[in-house]
Each structure stands twice: as C-alpha cells, then as structure tokens.
Amino acid sequence: MSQGIEFNRLMLEMRAMQTDAMSRVKPAAVEETQAAGGPNFAEMLGQAVGKVNETQQASNQLAKAFEIGQSGVDLTDVMIASQKASVSFQAMTQVRNKLVQAYQDIMQMPV
Numbered sequence: 001m002s003q004g005i006e007f008n009r010l011m012l013e014m015r016a017m018q019t020d021a022m023s024r025v026k027p028a029a030v031e032e033t034q035a036a037g038g039p040n041f042a043e044m045l046g047q048a049v050g051k052v053n054e055t056q057q058a059s060n061q062l063a064k065a066f067e068i069g070q071s072g073v074d075l076t077d078v079m080i081a082s083q084k085a086s087v088s089f090q091a092m093t094q095v096r097n098k099l100v101q102a103y104q105d106i107m108q109m110p111v
Helices: 002-024 027-035 041-067 075-107
Strands: none
Touching (some): 002 075, 041 075
16 A cells, blocks of 8 residues: 555656646746756756666665664565666656657758
C-alpha cells in the first residue's frame, strides 16, 4: 500500500515540476525572464540533473545503511528509494535523448 502512495506522491511531484517549468517559460516572455534574473534552460537542466544525482545518492546511502544493519532502515524503504532513483534516471535519459534528437533535427535543416 505504501508503494502506491509513494508512486502517487512521485507523480504529483513530477506534475508540479512540469507545471512550474511550463509557467516559467513563455515564448513571448523568455527574454524578459532572462533579463529579470529568472532561470534559463541551462540552469533548469542543471537543477534537474542535480536532483537526479541527489536521489541516487540518497538511495545508495539508504542501501548501505540497510546492508550494515542500521536500525530503522526497512527493506521496503530501500526498494522504494531505489525505484525512485531508477525512474528519475530513466526520465533524465529520455530528456537527454529528446534533446540530442532535437539538436540533430536542427542541424539537418537546410539553411
């Protein structure tokens, strides 16, 4: 049951991040956002990569704590953290693939 709750919470976080990202970047106001000191694409991408790294590090630390037998560390928590890290890494990989494909498409456009 807690896995379903964790999955729903993860999905809600992803939707909130998507809504936040969509509300920040509006085509007509991109220059205004950058001039006003708002985050640009590179910063947002860097933050996303950092978040994926933090998730993976937390998962590794939790797994190590379970392996050495620390009290209060449950196997279900370790597995959930591992799956979160896996899903976030897969999502980041898909984003990278889309960026590479977009770059290749732009480079193949006739001038």
